[in-house]
Amino acid sequence: MATIRQPSAFFFVFLLHIAHVAISLSSSLFAESESFIGVNYGQVADNLPPPSATAKLLQSTSIEKVRLYGADPAIIKALANTGIEIVIGAGSGDIPAMASDPNFANNWINSNVIPYYPSSKIILITVGNEVMTSGDQNLMTQLLPAMQNLQNALDSASLGGKIKVSTVHSMAVLKQSEPPSSGSFDPSFGDLMKGLLGFNSATGSPFTINPYPFFAYQSDPRPETLAFCLFQPNSGRVDSGTNIKYTNMFDAQVDAVRSAMNSMGFKNVEIVVAETGWPYKGDSNEVGPSVENAKAYNGNLISYLRSMVGTPLMPGKSIDTYLFALYDEDLKPGAGSERSFGLFKPDLTMVYDVGLSKTSQAPSTPKTPVAPAPKTPVAPAPKPNKAAWCVPKAGVSDAQLQANLDYACGQGIDCSPILPGGSCFEPNTLASHATYAMNLLYQTAGRNPSTCDFSQTAMLSTSNPKAISSVSPAAKVIYHFPWYISLLSVSLVI
Numbered sequence: 300m301a302t303i304r305q306p307s308a309f310f311f312v313f314l315l316h317i318a319h320v321a322i323s324l325s326s327s328l329f330a331e332s333e334s335f336i337g338v339n340y341g342q343v344a345d346n347l348p349p350p351s352a353t354a355k356l357l358q359s360t361s362i363e364k365v366r367l368y369g370a371d372p373a374i375i376k377a378l379a380n381t382g383i384e385i386v387i388g389a390g391s392g393d394i395p396a397m398a399s400d401p402n403f404a405n406n407w408i409n410s411n412v413i414p415y416y417p418s419s420k421i422i423l424i425t426v427g428n429e430v431m432t433s434g435d436q437n438l439m440t441q442l443l444p445a446m447q448n449l450q451n452a453l454d455s456a457s458l459g460g461k462i463k464v465s466t467v468h469s470m471a472v473l474k475q476s477e478p479p480s481s482g483s484f485d486p487s488f489g490d491l492m493k494g495l496l497g498f499n500s501a502t503g504s505p506f507t508i509n510p511y512p513f514f515a516y517q518s519d520p521r522p523e524t525l526a527f528c529l530f531q532p533n534s535g536r537v538d539s540g541t542n543i544k545y546t547n548m549f550d551a552q553v554d555a556v557r558s559a560m561n562s563m564g565f566k567n568v569e570i571v572v573a574e575t576g577w578p579y580k581g582d583s584n585e586v587g588p589s590v591e592n593a594k595a596y597n598g599n600l601i602s603y604l605r606s607m608v609g610t611p612l613m614p615g616k617s618i619d620t621y622l623f624a625l626y627d628e629d630l631k632p633g634a635g636s637e638r639s640f641g642l643f644k645p646d647l648t649m650v651y652d653v654g655l656s657k658t659s660q661a662p663s664t665p666k667t668p669v670a671p672a673p674k675t676p677v678a679p680a681p682k683p684n685k686a687a688w689c690v691p692k693a694g695v696s697d698a699q700l701q702a703n704l705d706y707a708c709g710q711g712i713d714c715s716p717i718l719p720g721g722s723c724f725e726p727n728t729l730a731s732h733a734t735y736a737m738n739l740l741y742q743t744a745g746r747n748p749s750t751c752d753f754s755q756t757a758m759l760s761t762s763n764p765k766a767i768s769s770v771s772p773a774a775k776v777i778y779h780f781p782w783y784i785s786l787l788s789v790s791l792v793i
Contacts, residue, residue, distance in 0.1 A: 336601060336655075337364030337386075337621035338642070339574055342371065343628040346645045350377035353625070356647050357383055360655040366573060366621045368428065370411035379418040386573075386621070387411060389449065391427040391438060397448055398441035404448035408456055416458065423463045424449060425507065425573070431488060431495075432471040442466060443494045450502055463504035466495065467573045470510055470552060473559055479612070480540035482555030483562060496565045505571035505619075508556050512548035512596065513577045513587055520586040524548075529592060530599035532699075532706035532753050543611045546709050549575070549600060550610040557612045570613075575600070576623035579650055581636030588636045590651050597622060597642070598653035602744070606710060687759045689741035689751035690734050700733040703753045707736035712743055734764045 340353070347353075354377040357365065366386040367374060378385055389397060389407060396403040412421055426446050430438055450464045470476065472492065474485040484492045499506050512528035526533040528548040535544045536551065545551045553570060560568055577596035581588030604617045627641035627650075641650055649656070691700060708714035716723040717732045737757055744750040751757045 335363040335384075335617075335619050336361060336604060337366055337384075337619060338362050339366045339368075339576075339621050339624040340374065341368060341624050341626070341628045341631075343631045344626065345630060347626055348645055348647060350374045352647060354378055354381055354383075356643065357381070359657055361657060362655060364422075364619065364621065365625075366425075372411075372415070375411075375415045375419045375421070378420075379415065382420065384420045384422045386423040386425060387421055388425045388428065389445075391430060391433070394427055394430070394438055394441050394445045397426070398444035401448045401451060404445070404452040405455065407449065408452040408458075412453075412458065412462065413456060416462070421462055423465060423504070423571075424453075426464065426466045428467050429469040429471075429509065430466060431492070432469045439488075439491055443491070443498060446495075446498055450498075460503070463502060465499060465504040465507050465571075467507045467509060470508065470556075472508075473555060476552065476555035478536075478538035478540055479545065479551050479554035480538050480543075480558050482558035484559050493563060496560060496563060496568060499568045500565055505569045506556070506560060506565075507571045507573040508553070509574040510549060510552035510556075510572060511575055512552065515548050515552070516587050517585070525587070525592070526754065529595040530603055531595065532702045532756075534698075534702055535705065541611075544705075545611065546706060547603070549603070553618060554610050554612040557610070570618055572618055572620040574621060574623040576640045578636035578639040579641075580639045582634050585634055585636050588639060593640075594651045594653060601653055601655065603710070608710065687746065687761060688764050689738045689757055690760045690762075690764055691730065691737065691753075692756055692758050695756045697729055699754070699756050700729050703756065704729070704733040704736050706753070707733075707740040710740060712736065712739050714739075738764055 338357075348356075350371075350373045353374070357378075358381055362383070364384040364386065365378065366388075368388045369390060370387040375385060375387065393403075393407065397407065412424075415421065426449060427438070427442060430442050433439070446464050446466060450459065453459045453462055453464065472484055472488070473482055475481050475483045496506065498504070516524050516528045523533055525531075527536065527546075530547045530549070533546065535546045537544050545554075553572065556570060560566070560570075577593040578588040579590045579593035600620070600622075604620055607615065607617050609616045610618070622642065624640045624642070626643055626645065627638055629638050631637045642653070642655070643649055691703070714736055715721055717735050718724060719727075723731075723735055737751070737753060741747075741751045748759060751759050
């Protein structure tokens with residue numbers, strides 16, 4: 300076995316101090332706030348429930364925001380006095396008139412906002428959808444003037460600052476996205492993108508994007524890519540420009556956009572994820588759609604957002620994220636997956652449970668995302684009311700144990716006790732440390748059996764892990780906890 304060079308004791312004392320300070324600060328933040336989760340409410344369907352029923356459904360969930368693609372008055376009225384924040388949309392077809400005629404913008408506000416606000420909590424108006432990648436040069440050049448006229452109309456109605464204006468972009472606005480630190484916008488946009496970002500900066504509105512790890516997996520359908528896209532344990536991807544290790548595609552995509560914005564001088568503009576999701580079924584020739592994958596992606600994303608860990612380039616906060624979608628849209632054209640993103644059925648029952656219902660959410664601290672659902676049924680586990688611990692299965696490889704350790708400690712749980720000098724550092728074996736981290740993740744996530752999966756390398760046990768002498772050949776631990784790295788902006792190499 301190779302000799303492992305240990306860092307100085309002072310370094311670890313410093314690391315532990317920083318970690319404990321960060322944990323204390325994050326705990327106070329968790330007590331005062333929670334990341335807000337939104338959902339897209341599309342209407343390209345002929346079987347949707349009435350808006351009043353949908354409003355009641357939303358109130359039974361932890362969904363805080365709803366994004367509409369238009370400004371349907373029935374939906375806006377139904378959401379009045381619910382506390383749910385609303386994003387409404389001006390269609391791409393409105394852009395030419397809105398850009399050329401300020402009165403059109405004034406009338407649009409008078410018709411779609413004034414009658415409902417503030418009882419209906421409209422917070423954002425999006426102008427068009429993915430216009431910059433539409434290929435319509437005229438529409439692209441008219442987009443900013445349309446947004447400016449709409450902003451002026453809001454200002455005239457004394458709503459400037461209360462309701463923001465933006466537009467939604469696809470990830471295709473990036474010319475470069477890998478590694479995330481190299482993110483850059485397509486230069487063919489010229490000054491158009493800079494103008495849009497300047498508008499966002501001047502008005503305090505967000506830059507809204509549609510990242511879809513699902514499509515990234517379709518273009519690279521390897522098992523390791525799927526794990527990376529579903530927030531499952533994986534070996535991670537190191538950004539060669541920053542030495543930051545990414546453990547999920549969502550972070551990588553969002554940080555690529557952040558890098559592109561930063562490189563243009565707009566570090567102050569916030570990012571909002573306007574759409575992201577995973578289809579639960581598709582055509583026979585489509586790679587990736589399944590109930591299992593959709594549940595894993597959406598469930599783990601929701602828990603990840605609630606953890607307030609943030610992305611490596613935007614740590615310690617959650618990005619407002621709108622899941623796609625509330626319902627299936629059975630009239631949408633294209634592949635079968637396009638009609639299968641819904642979280643709820645028209646009869647208001649769940650397609651699959653990702654913990655959005657206020658009555659079904661597993662109790663947890665807001666630190667830990669739920670681990671992905673197992674691909675095959677988990678072996679019979681102890682009943683939830685019995686003492687149970689999450690431990691590695693016998694024969695698990697050191698590589699998988701290391702991946703499990705990195706994953707668990709990368710989700711915001713406190714792994715400082717298994718650092719040198721920590722109360723649980725001994726025995727100093729990979730098996731012992733991985734068991735500690737995996738079990739802590741399971742316990743803090745509400746002891747939900749699906750949390751103890753780790754790509755089917757873990758199991759529930761009625762035996763306290765402290766009594767387990769060995770579950771894998773002993774190995775010295777290589778420390779590279781992504782959570783601590785993101786806090787310190789350093790790479791810890793032993």
